[in-house]
Amino acid sequence: METPHKQLVLVTGPSGAGRGTAINALEDLGYEAIDNLPLSMIGRLLDGPPLDRPLALGLDVRNRDFSAVALLEVLEEAIGLHGLDAELLYLDCSEDVLQRRYSETRRRHPLSPSEDPAIGITREQDILASVRTRADILINTSELSPHDLRDELGRLFGGEAGARLSVLVQSFSYKRGLPRGADMVFDTRFLRNPHWDISLRSGDGRERPVQAYVEADARFESFFDRVSGLTRELLPAYRDEGKTHFTIAFGCTGGRHRSVTLTERLAKALAEEGWQVSIRHRELERAAHGVKPTATQPIEERKT
Known part of the structure; x- marks a missing residue:
């Protein structure tokens, strides 16, 4: 397999949209993948030894130091200060599909653990609104199975010979x-x-x-x-x-x-x-x- 063509991919989006699946898929494509790394730790990671392979970082609103402003600052610093070829991958999903997924799994939403998941979904989308506007790649997973999402990421980040443009x-x-x-x-x-x-x-x-x-x-x-x-x-x-x-x-x-x-x-x-x-x-x-x-x-x- 050829080396994936991106040095750094920041992966985020609303909870339940498929970030975990995406991180696993990128790891299978040859990326060093780390999920739920606190934003305050990313600078220290990038200041370390040079990357010997592409890096994918999953970022979640559940992190205690998460904010849209801080995430975008990390992106700009990765590009400007560290000179990386960095992209922001945003996994989006419609509210009704997210609500259905939470209902089917009976999971609590991290931003409304004791309330209706719909409340947490709305809160999270409000927090991520400005991040969504900065996305280099946006994938709507509303109608994608985990297998479909992995295929899409393979097309975008796999770097295989003969891939479609x-x-x-x-x-x-x-x-x-x-x-x-x-x-x-x-x-x-x-x-x-x-x-x-x-x-x-x-x-x-x-x-x-x-x-x-x-x-x-x-x-x-x-x-x-x-x-x-x-x-x-x-x-x-x-x-x-x-x-x-x-x-x-x-x-x-x-x-x-x-x-x-x-x-x-x-x-x-x-x-x-x-x-x-x-x-x-x-x-x-x-x-x-x-x-x-x-x-x-x-x-x-x-x-x-």
Whole structure:
């Protein structure tokens, strides 16, 4: 087996979403895996001898020194201070599925041991909201069995020869900063802006009227053809070089109309050609989850 391509993966998410399964799967893939390590101990671990293999750390809200701010600081220090290729893997799950899992196992939720698990689930999601927005990789386990989750992690982190290239197409707002880790970034602010049409302002680029408005710009089709042509030329080359992730980002002023339109259209075109494509709309998902804007990261991944 080839050495996994990430040096450090921080694994977190709500209790019951599959963190334990993920840690075990990464260990099987060759990672040195440690679960429930206190955040205050991670710096000491990284200050030690150089890593001789990739490291996966499971992080849980049950740790006494856990906080969203502290977790994100650990991530930034791993990248900046220790120079590691670090990623945040967030395992998400819908509330109803989490409640069902707790009911089936008759376990108590760590944040509501003497109350209804639903109360703890809500508390935990509130604590993790800002962490979720910073996730480099988000996997929704609501409809995944443990076997499915292991397969997905093997695809993402296994580094096996001939692995399929996973393509992420995402939208973002330039006001909130460039998305970290993007391989290609395209500025769509030259296209006509639906924001100035009162009837379209509250909509977004996933809706057909907004898409039609953006596509009506005389420069749209030429731009899209050039971007899609370049993408089709580069993806096979990167796949053949062994790259397993490739991120294409479209930015506009607010990250709501033009960039979303281009993201949706390119993702659909690539998916129809057989590429494994995911979509993230950074600003739309931040707004949907009530997260105050901060620089950088995307949040949700949606399979196309």
